[in-house]
Amino acid sequence: MGLKHSSVVAAPRDEVFAWHQRPGAVVRLTPPWMPVTIKQEATDLSDGVAVLGFPLGFDWIARHSSAVVPERFVDELDTPLVRNVVKWRHTHSFAAEGDxxxxxxxxxxxxxxxxxxxxMLEYRHRQLADDLAARQRAVAAGMRPLTVAVTGAHGTIGTALTALLSTVGHTVIKLVRRPATNPDERQWDPANPAPALLEGVDAVIHLAGASIAGRFTAAHKRGLRESRIGPTRALASLAAATDGGPSVFVSASAIGYYGSDRHDDVLTEESERGSGFLANLVDDWEQASEPASAGGLRVVRVRTGLVQTPAGGVLKVQFPLFAAGLGGRLGSGDQWQAWIGIDDLLDIYHRALYDPNLSGPVNAVAPSPVRNREYAATLARVLHRPALVPVPSFGPQLILGAEGARELAEASQRVVPARLEELGHTFRYPDLEGALRHLLGKA
Known part of the structure; x- marks a missing residue:
């Protein structure tokens, strides 16, 4: 029994093969709906080992061999005992079709x-084609290989982003709080980063911060502020003070800046700040990166919308409910949701590194926000399920509290990516259904 799948990508064969040799390739090609953790990537396609962790402690060990550059390589299952039961030999072939x-x-x-x-194979081929196309757009716009320091590198977004950056040719240094265990890591103290932390670094991407999800108690809100404001200011100050250090500082931010309910107002980067806890938090968070601006660095603040990936965030929570036919609109369903597919978010972070025209706040959202009832109907349609079970408004309040429900679950923000559209930015998935079909393997 076997399976074959073939497609053509618009990139030279040498470039395609080289992409597979770089760190992060396995992460980029692993479908986000699969319950897999990449424990180890193969460093050599001729004689390397990749380890994928599955639930219940099962490790899938894949040994690479038979590499002929740039024509093919093979991986075979090499997990003891299991290889006597499961047969697996995967041949990856690359044939030039013109130059x-x-x-x-x-x-x-x-x-x-x-x-x-x-x-899985359909996802891999589409993902590879999209990543290579994004790389070509970046190269055409002047991208050069950089050394990029990233905080929050092991979160859902950080894991995907560091993989994208390394596969397109950048060197990634992960800033971790524990002692560094790999050459690509440096330990950092968010309250007092070491003076040499950013030496040899061209750019910083700062993603770290406690998850906003949770009941909005005084302790939770304090934790949100403490994990963002002080560490951002300390890192931005260090970036500005490092001789020969970073010239670009990219910081995570959020569309919570615009407040929880702006009705039908179309919100761009020029819109005024809203009110409420999250609006105040995000404003202070963005201001904390000001030392980098004062030091002459180009600073980009990525105001992120609802990130779509079954690996984390809101879609991870909703996916099993909708798959079971238990999904539906939230409350009235009238609230606007400014969403973005995770790969489009990664492209925005990448563009922030190399595009000198990008600075200040940038709305990282797809160009087509939808109302909650449309979101629910679209997700249900992709999964071939009904969307008949509305979530009453008191449901989120039980989990998040009244304030948390108002600022998160019930928030209505019609945010659009005005700055990116001015620059002619290309979105991989500008419409919600296309994004969900790719991310959930329903293409």
Missing amino acids: SATRISDEIDSNVPGFLLRS
């Missing part, structure tokens, strides 16, 4: 039923 295109072919010889693998 600027490559036919990618995956052939899997396995006793795993093919229908379980087809959506």
Whole structure:
């Protein structure tokens, strides 16, 4: 029993093969709906080992071999005992189609039923094509290889972003709070970062911060502020003070800046700040990066909307409910939701590194915000399920408290990416249904 899948990408074969050799390739190609943790990537396609962690402590060990650059490589299951039961040999082939295109072919010889693998292969091919296209746009716009320091690198967004950055050719240094254990890590103290922390670094991407999700108690709100304001100011100050250090400082931010209910107002980067706890928090968070601006760095503040990925965030919570046919609108369903697919968010962070025209606040949202009832109907349609079970407004209040429900679950923000659209930015998935189909393997 086996499965074959083939497609053509608009990139030279040498470039396509080199992409697969870089750190992060396995992360970028692993579907986000799969319950997999990448424990180890192969450092050599001729004789390397990748380890994928599955639930219940099961590790899938894949040994690479038979590499012929730039034509093919093979990975085979090498997990003790399991390899006597599960058959797996995956041949990756690359054939040049002219000077600027490559036919990618995956052939899997396995006793795993093919229908379980087809959506995975379709996702991998689409993801690779999109990543290569994004890289080509960046190169055409003047991108050069950089050394990028990233905080929050092991979160949902950070894991995906560091993989994207390394596969397009950047060197990534992960700033971690524990002692560094790998050459690509440096330990940092958010309250008092070491003076040499950013030496040799061209750019900083600052993602770290406690999760906003949770009941809005005094302790939770204090934790949100303490994890953002002080560490951002300390890192921005260090970036400005490091001789020969970063020239770009990119900081996470949020559309909570605009307040929880702006009715039908179309919100751009020029719109005034809203009111409420999150609006105040985000404003202070953005101001905390001001030392970098004062030091002459180009500063980009990425005001992120509702990130779509089944690996985390709101979609991770809603996916199983809608898949079981238990999903529906929240309350009236009239509230606006400014969303963005995770890969489009990564492209925005990447663009912030190399595009000198991008500075200040940037709305990281898709160009087509939707009302909550449309979001629910679209997700249900993608999953071939009804959306008939509305969530009463008191539901989120039980989990988040009245203030948290008002500022998160019931927030209505019709935010648009005006600055990116001015620059002619290309979105991989400008419409919600296309994004959800790709992310959930329903293409």
